[in-house]
Amino acid sequence: MKVGILTGGGDCPGLNGVIRGALYRGILNHDMEFVGLKFGWRGLLEMMYRPLGLDDVREILPVGGTILRTSRTNPTKTEEDARIALANFHELGLDALIAIGGEDTLGAAYRLWQMDDSFAVVGVPKTIDNDLSGTDITFGFDTAINIATEAIDRLRTTARSHNRVIVVELMGRNAGWITMEAGLAGSADIILVPEKPFDLDKDLLEPLKELHEAGREYAIVAVSEGAKIEVDEDVDGSLFFQDAERDEFGHIRLGGIGKILSNEIEERIDWESRHVVLGHLQRGGAPTAFDRVLSTRFGIAAADAVAEGKSGVMVSLRGTDVIAVDMTDEIKDIRRLSQNWLDIKDLFRK
Numbered sequence: 001m002k003v004g005i006l007t008g009g010g011d012c013p014g015l016n017g018v019i020r021g022a023l024y025r026g027i028l029n030h031d032m033e034f035v036g037l038k039f040g041w042r043g044l045l046e047m048m049y050r051p052l053g054l055d056d057v058r059e060i061l062p063v064g065g066t067i068l069r070t071s072r073t074n075p076t077k078t079e080e081d082a083r084i085a086l087a088n089f090h091e092l093g094l095d096a097l098i099a100i101g102g103e104d105t106l107g108a109a110y111r112l113w114q115m116d117d118s119f120a121v122v123g124v125p126k127t128i129d130n131d132l133s134g135t136d137i138t139f140g141f142d143t144a145i146n147i148a149t150e151a152i153d154r155l156r157t158t159a160r161s162h163n164r165v166i167v168v169e170l171m172g173r174n175a176g177w178i179t180m181e182a183g184l185a186g187s188a189d190i191i192l193v194p195e196k197p198f199d200l201d202k203d204l205l206e207p208l209k210e211l212h213e214a215g216r217e218y219a220i221v222a223v224s225e226g227a228k229i230e231v232d233e234d235v236d237g238s239l240f241f242q243d244a245e246r247d248e249f250g251h252i253r254l255g256g257i258g259k260i261l262s263n264e265i266e267e268r269i270d271w272e273s274r275h276v277v278l279g280h281l282q283r284g285g286a287p288t289a290f291d292r293v294l295s296t297r298f299g300i301a302a303a304d305a306v307a308e309g310k311s312g313v314m315v316s317l318r319g320t321d322v323i324a325v326d327m328t329d330e331i332k333d334i335r336r337l338s339q340n341w342l343d344i345k346d347l348f349r350k
């Protein structure tokens with residue numbers, strides 16, 4: 001079998017682990033041949049590809065990013081692009097494609113498969129945000145929260161030395177997983193996530209003031225880039241944008257809330273404050289052991305699914321098992337923090 005493989009969307013530690021796992025399993029156990037498409041779906045649209053063998057992947061497990069490179073190109077942006085993508089898939093003589101990506105990449109894979117059922121595709125879910133509903137955990141998340149936790153630990157010692165509040169802004173788009181778990185692991189005093197729009201006074205300034213008056217000399221606030229200020233109980237709240245330009249999948253660049261909160265803290269409760277945006281540090285560098293293993297298992301499972309003739313499926317971690325599930329229902333919704341998580345988020349404010 002000739003199998004194409006691509007990585008789409010934002011990069012993520014562990015992408016190389018999936019590629020390596022799929023190639024080892026596919027070549028050694030299923031007699032497959034692999035073609036790497038470069039820059040995600042752009043590689044399929046513009047025919048940018050190269051053959052991939054074991055020599056290309058032997059050393060890549062600990063390496064962050066993706067050896068195939070990536071882009072946010074949407075191959076279903078227009079009907080014509082979708083037709084080109086499908087025609088090129090056949091022209092390359094591919095029997096199947098392994099598409100590694102988040103909701104956008106997998107959504108596009110699913111739409112192409114719906115248009116042409118001879119376009120055999122197996123998805124592999126990835127994102128540092130951990131917000132894909134089709135799997136219990138995505139690889140990349142563990143690396144991101146370890147980097148963020150270490151950053152919070154470091155910020156704590158400088159905040160303490162200077163009697164400051166440090167506001168750390170974390171990625172995650174519209175889900176608060178990174179902020180919640182890194183915030184808990186790093187013992188942040190205040191955790192603000194998109195799932196619960198917050199009131200500036202009630203949820204930030206008053207608790208901080210109380211802490212200060214009780215003798216605390218420094219504090220750490222962990223806030224999601226997608227956290228929202230409550231405007232009205234019935235309205236979803238307002239987001240902060242870096243700019244309002246949308247990518248090909250319609251996403252706006254979030255960010256800026258950390259600075260705003262830090263300014264409010266200094267002005268309104270007279271406590272010196274600084275802000276830090278962790279940004280892409282959360283996505284770069286070597287994957288943790290957990291992410292190396294999960295991504296390897298996902299790659300192996302993807303090659304197995306292709307060998308079994310499955311299509312329109314994605315691999316998924318369910319409990320401790322990696323299985324293949326239908327993409328149909330799995331890619332529709334993003335998975336967000338449940339009430340159980342929100343219930344414990346304010347426990348450590350004192």
Ligand code: F6P
Nearest residue numbers: 010127128129171172173254283
């Ligand atoms: O989805 C992963 C993610 O890192 C989000 O947490 C963040 O909002 C976004 O990608 C940033 O995207 P870009 O790399 O295009 O700035």
